[in-house]
Amino acid sequence: MDSVATAVNTSNINCTVEKYAEGVRQANEALRDLLILVNMPDFEDHDGWKQKSSNETDVVYSKRFSMGKVFTMRTVFNFPLEQAFVEHWENFADIIHYNKNISAIKIIASPSANTDVVYVNILNA
Template identity: 30%
Template sequence: MSATILGVSDTVNDPAYTAAFEHTAKVFEETIKIFDDATNPSRDGWKLKSEHKEDKCYNKRFPLGKVYHLKKEYQAPVDLVFQDHWSDVENTVNWNPSTDYLKRLAVIGNQADVLQYALSDVAVIKGKDFIVCRMYRKTTDGYIVVASSFDTDLPPVPKKTRATANVVAGKFTGLGPQLSTIDFLASVELNDKLIPENLLSKNIADIVIKDARAAHKHISSKFSH
């Protein structure tokens, strides 16, 4: 099975992940449209859910689910920021306090892999585990990375419970030799029916902000001169 996205084709190399690859390719196309909507100056329908200093996280409901968006600047070249995210992803546990566990399970294409990761306990959100198929494409001024959960018999990390990532994505844009932005998108189903929706939304937005700020600290330490 192959998928052509943004003019670039990739083929899954492991039959066990064909359905995951196909599903994420479809989510990728939908995510491109959500990025366009999120970055429209009108911000029509987007609601502010949480903020910390200059960082603001908004959400809006789409057919894919309730999507959270945050944009942040990073003082580093976009190619280095992307490569750190894609190639060195397993190192995330060493700099992001929200991530308890992260392992690349398989590389299933030239621009696709499979990850398993688990969140630390954050406020009311306790011990969630995800397995996602992840893809990227180069754009004219950066990269887009999209990950989405798929059906699997693989068990969750011990002491964690399985949750669903409708989409977790990043749009990496180069603004100059030492300046980049990342637009973060996240839509997750945490299966916490006992937590009031407003409280859950606030906590998800808080995690998005914390992740973006942790990435800023990490990138500043690694790449800034």
């Protein structure tokens, strides 16, 4: 199974509302860091990662990086990945019904077609 992202065009992820510009810039940096991480040779085979938990369908790994501890989960979806992405994007606020650690979630603004500013209250955080 391959999960390599080779490139992303973040030039069109612009913020039309100035008050969110810094947050969007930080999100773009985080996305670049993520793409670097998932393209590392040890990411796919989890060389140097610690297995944290597993069950019949999921395996969770962790590894410490300069940005902090990173977790990744390997699982099998029985539906198209594009469908999962669309469901997550279009029904993002519904995550509160599936994640017991979230007590509140709200989309505050949508400064561009592919950018949402969200408020998430995580319990015990």
